[in-house]
Amino acid sequence: MSREIRTEPLTRDAFAPFGDVIEAAGAPDKLINQGLCGRHHDLARLDFGDGGRAGISVFDAKPRALPYSLEMVERHPEGSQAFVPMSLASFLVIVAPDAGGAPGQPRAFVTTPGQGINLLRGTWHGVLTPLEAPGLFAVIDRIGETANLEEHWFDAPWTVTG
Numbered sequence: 001m002s003r004e005i006r007t008e009p010l011t012r013d014a015f016a017p018f019g020d021v022i023e024a025a026g027a028p029d030k031l032i033n034q035g036l037c038g039r040h041h042d043l044a045r046l047d048f049g050d051g052g053r054a055g056i057s058v059f060d061a062k063p064r065a066l067p068y069s070l071e072m073v074e075r076h077p078e079g080s081q082a083f084v085p086m087s088l089a090s091f092l093v094i095v096a097p098d099a100g101g102a103p104g105q106p107r108a109f110v111t112t113p114g115q116g117i118n119l120l121r122g123t124w125h126g127v128l129t130p131l132e133a134p135g136l137f138a139v140i141d142r143i144g145e146t147a148n149l150e151e152h153w154f155d156a157p158w159t160v161t162g
């Protein structure tokens with residue numbers, strides 16, 4: 001069986017089972033600030049579970065390149081995780097459905113500059129993977145006492161190609 005994953009463009013509909021696309025797409029939901037600002041409202045299904053709270057952190061991640069070797073995916077069973085780029089840089093978003101407690105066939109999406117994402121609680125995903133510098137991202141996820149992290153290391157790597 002081929003262990004190659006071809007990237008696909010990130011769209012709201014394709015990504016919906018895994019999470020949300022955070023972007024200023026189409027007309028704003030509301031004009032605010034005397035009409036000088038468009039509000040694209042409430043774009044993501046944020047979820048911080050019981051006993052946790054929302055936090056914002058900044059990740060400064062090293063850019064990677066395609067073809068990319070995917071050795072591991074992880075998930076956060078207690079909360080969602082959003083990545084909002086602090087520059088107009090594309091990044092690689094790898095997700096996988098759950099198949100009885102382990103990841104199924106991974107899918108790889110490439111964002112267009114300006115897109116961010118929110119991963120639903122418990123979604124298998126590759127770690128933050130910028131494709132160009134700067135790899136600066138605001139990350140909104142659960143702050144709590146637990147690790148909130150489950151990793152799955154593949155027996156053999158997947159190769160993500162453009």
Ligand SMILES: NC(=O)N[C@@H](O)C(=O)O
Nearest residue numbers: 074081125126127128129
């Ligand atoms: N470990 C951590 O905070 N980051 C990962 O969850 C990730 O998805 O990059």
Ligand code: NI
Nearest residue numbers: 074076081127
């Ligand atoms: Ni994560």
